[in-house]
Every structure is written in structure tokens, then in C-alpha cells.
Amino acid sequence: MRKIIIAAIASGVLLVGAGAVAYVASPTIHAGQVGEAPELGRLGQYSIGVTVRNFALEDRTRITAWGAISGNLTEANRELSVRFWYPAEKGDGETAQYTHIMRPPGKEPVSIASQGVAVPKANAIVDQKYPLVLMSHGFGGWDTQFSNLAEQIASHGYIVASIDHADMPIDGVTSFLLSFGNVLVDRTLDQRHILAQILEDAQSGSHDYAAQIDTDNVGLIGYSMGGYGAIASAGAPYDFSNDPMSNIPDSARMTLNEVAQKPLPIKSLVTFAPWGGQPDSRAWTAENIGKIDKPVLIIAGNQDDIVNYEEGVKWLFENMTGSNRYMLVYREARHNIVGNEFDLEADGNFTTAEFLKEPVWRSDRLNAINQHFVTAFLDMTLKGDTSKADYLNVPTKDSNDSQWPVQFGEQLNGKLAGSDQSDHWKGFQRRWAVGLEMHRMEKKQ
Structure with a gap:
């Protein structure tokens, strides 16, 4: 009997009593790519090039140890590198x-690496224009920490520019406070100054990748402190009544207040685990958060104890009343909900793992889901592809409630939910849309 059952399965038919149920082996979608990734979390049609350019930022200052005591800022030269990923001609x-x-x-220092798919300095495709997406990392991060996300976005027809903010190194409590104080001032200023120069390059066509940029369609992505800066860059002026904002020197406050009158010319905002909403160090009033009028996608973990999901991230989401917005939530995740999957030594120090890893979710799984929803959101808001709204306007707030009935014995082999599975999260495999929530709110009329 065992041999008969095995033979029946091998032949594509599963016998059940006197009847038979079809054993459907749908072809795996997107052959050669990670099968568990949702539909838009896979590489797009474009080959990718990558290059780095340095930018000199004028009229910048720095908080020093003496400046923290005196309240005076020190003039400082600030030069940052920006890594660009762009659609490129296919090369070898x-x-x-x-x-x-x-x-x-x-x-001890720890060396980490990620293997990319982009080709350094590949020839840009110069006869088309693509939306620009500016990326801003968190405190202590770096420009290629999210290279997987950047490459995936670029492969779908975008120019991605990732800033390396060069945060001051930390070796103790004093240096931590100085470094963090400068980040409070620098994040939105870096984003503003870098974007202004990139758009100038685009107008002049001084670089091949710059000539590709569609200057009318610009998005901004920020993680943690990058998200803090991005929220201000999108049009929410800071409030300096709470610590640590109240400790920012007066001259820096004046600068931040001045630039706040001119939101960046962006059409789309994505923030991963944004800092600044938590009650004990809130950086905005509810009124100022409501001044953002661009569509927003927030991505967060509901156990985030760095930025306080319940009282911080949700507060930001609920008070962005001037925007149509979404919030994707990873249940049981903490703060590290974005970033490449890094292989760490088994006996390495835990500090590195704590900075890079999530306790519950695999990094590669987080990456695939992030890429899926960010691509849908950017396509919808920067390319005007209204069909991508179906990936965000999911049928159930809780992904565990998704429904996709199948017949007994039916094997879907990587099939992704489409229009025929209207009760399932679109683009996900059956049984794989779990542990997620999608919240949606429309702007106040």
C-alpha cells in the first residue's frame, strides 16, 4: 500500500478513498530568486550600477565638549559621501x-560585508528618467547598511542615493552625548543639503546617473534617527520644549527653525522605526506633525523599546493628519526591522548582534517584506501606478486573518496571491502572510 501511495503522488494524483483530488504543481514564480519573498520583494527588470560621490556641505557647525557647556557652536567643514544605485546597461x-x-x-572592531548585485560604475541608461529616492540611516549606521533594499528599489527603475552621515565615533558616555547631540542637529540638514546638490546635478546633467533623475518625483526613506530627520524634512518643525531637544544650542535651533519653513520637494515619505515620537523625548507637537501633507508609509515593530511603539510610533502615525498614510507592523519585532542579513562570527561579541539583528524575525525575511511594500508604495506615489494600491489596501488588518482556500492535496509551489485571492494579502504565498498588521488612515478633510 505504501508503494501505491508514493507512486500515486509521484504521478501527480493523490488517491483519497474511491475519489481523486488533483495535485497542482504551479510553476515557481520568478525563477532563480528567493522563493519565499513576496511578489514585489524580488529584483526588477533593470540591471544596476553603483557609484560613490562626495559632497561638501557649506555653512555647517559642530557641537563640541566646550560648546555643550557654553552653548556656542563651532564652525566645521562637513563632507559626506553618497552612494548611488541606478538603472544601468547590462554588463559583465x-x-x-x-x-x-x-x-x-x-x-574590538568587527568587519562585516554584504554581496551586492550592482556593478560598480556601470554605464547608466541615459535615455530615460527615473524617480529619485534619498535614503538616510540611523544613529551609528552607514550608507550600505541597507544595500539590499537600495539595489532592489533601483532594479525597479529608481535612482537611489544613500547618505553616509559619518556620525562622530563613540568611545564613552561623553562622546555618546556629543555624537547624539550633533545627530539631532545634522540629520535634516544633511538631507536638505545633499538633496539640493543632487537636484542641481540633475539639472546640469553633470553625471550620467544625475541626468537620469526625474526631479519632479522624489521620495525620502529614513530609519530611526534618519526617520527623525526625514519627518522634519517632510514639513514637521521641531519642538524644543523637551529633553534632549531643549539642550540643542540656541543658534542651532534658529537654523532648524529657519529651514523648517521650506519642506523638501518630496512626494513620498517612508520611515522605518522613526525616533522622536516617544513621550519622554518627543521632538514635535501634534499640530506640527499634522503639517506633513505627503503620503507616508511607516514600518515598525510592535515591541520596539528604542522608540516606544505604543506611545511613540503610533502617536506619530495617528497625528499625521495632513497625509494619507499606512503603517506596516511586525508583531514581536523590536527596533532592527530593516538592514542587510550579515553573517556574524559564532563567538563574536553580542554588541554587534544587538545592533544588527532582530530577536524573533530573520533579517532576510524582513528584507523581502520591506522591499515588497516599499516598492508598492513608491510605485504608487512616485510613478502614479494606482494598481499598486492593491498591495497596500489589504483585505484584513491582521495578516493572520487572510483567507486562501485550497483543495485537499493541492500544492501551490510558490504561487502568489493575485486578483483571484481577494481575501488574501496580495503578492504573498498562501500561509506566508503571517505576523503582520497593516494600518491605514486618510488625511483629515
């Missing part, structure tokens, strides 16, 4: 490997 060059050395305070 070696793909990029992105390396970085982490320097945890009091620990």
Missing part, C-alpha cells in the same frame, strides 16, 4: 561587495 563586470568596519565602544 564583477558585482559589488559592500564592506564596513563596526567599532563598538570598548570592543
Whole structure:
């Protein structure tokens, strides 16, 4: 009997009593790519190039140890590198490997690397225009920490510019406070100054990738402190009544208040685990948060104890009353809900793992889901592709409630939910849309 059952399965038919149920083996979608990734979390049609450019930022200042005491800022030269990913002509060059050395305070340096799919300095496709997406990392992060996300976005027809903010290194309590104080001032200023220069390059066509940029369609992505800066850049002026904002020197406050009158010319805002909404260090009033009028996608973990999901992230989402907005929530996730999957030594120090890893979710799974929803959101808001709204306007707030009935014995082999599965989260495989929530609110009329 066992041999008969095995033979029946092998032949594509599962016998059940006197009847038979079809064993459907749908072809795996997007052959050669990670099968568990949802539909838009996979590489797009474009080959990708990557290059780096340095930008000099004028009229910048720095908080020093003496400045923290005196309240005076020190004039400082600020030069930042920006890494660009862009649609490129298909070539045979070696793909990029992105390396970085982490320097945890009091620990040995740790070298980490990610293998990319972009080809360094590949020839840009110059006869088309693509939306620009500016990326801004968190405190202590770096420009290629999210290279997987950047490459995936670029492969779908975008120019992605990732800032390396070069946060001051930390070796103790004093240096931490100084570094964080400068980040409070620098994040939105960096975003503003870098974007202004990129758009100038686009107008002049001084670089091939710059000539590709559609200057009328610009998006901004920020993680943690990058999200803090991005919220201000999108049009929410800071409030300096709470610590640590109240400790920012007066001259820096004046600068931040001045630039707040001119939101960046963006059409779309994505924030991962944004800092600044939590009650004990709130950086905005509800009124000022409501001044953002661009569509927003917030992505967060509901156990985030860095930015306080319940009282911080949700507060931001609920008070962005001037925008149509979505919030994707990873249940049981903490703060590290975006970033490449890094292979760490088994006996390495835990500080590195704590900075990069999630306790519950796999990084590669987070990446695939992030890429899926960010691509849908950017296509909808920057390319005007209204069909992508179906990926965001999910039928159930809780993904666990998705319904996709199948017949007994039916094997779907990677099939993704489409219009025929209207009660399931679109683009996800059956049984794989779990552990997620999608919240949606429309702007106040």
C-alpha cells in the first residue's frame, strides 16, 4: 500500500478513498530568486550600477565638549559621501561587495560585508528618467547598511542615493552625548543639503546617473534617527520644549527653525522605526506633525523599546493628519526591522548582534517584506501606478486573518496571491502572510 501511495503522488494524483483530488504543481514564480519573498520583494527588470560621490556641505557647525557647556557652536567643514544605485546597461563586470568596519565602544572592531548585485560604475541608461529616492540611516549606521533594499528599489527603475552621515565615533558616555547631540542637529540638514546638490546635478546633467533623475518625483526613506530627520524634512518643525531637544544650542535651533519653513520637494515619505515620537523625548507637537501633507508609509515593530511603539510610533502615525498614510507592523519585532542579513562570527561579541539583528524575525525575511511594500508604495506615489494600491489596501488588518482556500492535496509551489485571492494579502504565498498588521488612515478633510 505504501508503494501505491508514493507512486500515486509521484504521478501527480493523490488517491483519497474511491475519489481523486488533483495535485497542482504551479510553476515557481520568478525563477532563480528567493522563493519565499513576496511578489514585489524580488529584483526588477533593470540591471544596476553603483557609484560613490562626495559632497561638501557649506555653512555647517559642530557641537563640541566646550560648546555643550557654553552653548556656542563651532564652525566645521562637513563632507559626506553618497552612494548611488541606478538603472544601468547590462554588463559583465564583477558585482559589488559592500564592506564596513563596526567599532563598538570598548570592543574590538568587527568587519562585516554584504554581496551586492550592482556593478560598480556601470554605464547608466541615459535615455530615460527615473524617480529619485534619498535614503538616510540611523544613529551609528552607514550608507550600505541597507544595500539590499537600495539595489532592489533601483532594479525597479529608481535612482537611489544613500547618505553616509559619518556620525562622530563613540568611545564613552561623553562622546555618546556629543555624537547624539550633533545627530539631532545634522540629520535634516544633511538631507536638505545633499538633496539640493543632487537636484542641481540633475539639472546640469553633470553625471550620467544625475541626468537620469526625474526631479519632479522624489521620495525620502529614513530609519530611526534618519526617520527623525526625514519627518522634519517632510514639513514637521521641531519642538524644543523637551529633553534632549531643549539642550540643542540656541543658534542651532534658529537654523532648524529657519529651514523648517521650506519642506523638501518630496512626494513620498517612508520611515522605518522613526525616533522622536516617544513621550519622554518627543521632538514635535501634534499640530506640527499634522503639517506633513505627503503620503507616508511607516514600518515598525510592535515591541520596539528604542522608540516606544505604543506611545511613540503610533502617536506619530495617528497625528499625521495632513497625509494619507499606512503603517506596516511586525508583531514581536523590536527596533532592527530593516538592514542587510550579515553573517556574524559564532563567538563574536553580542554588541554587534544587538545592533544588527532582530530577536524573533530573520533579517532576510524582513528584507523581502520591506522591499515588497516599499516598492508598492513608491510605485504608487512616485510613478502614479494606482494598481499598486492593491498591495497596500489589504483585505484584513491582521495578516493572520487572510483567507486562501485550497483543495485537499493541492500544492501551490510558490504561487502568489493575485486578483483571484481577494481575501488574501496580495503578492504573498498562501500561509506566508503571517505576523503582520497593516494600518491605514486618510488625511483629515
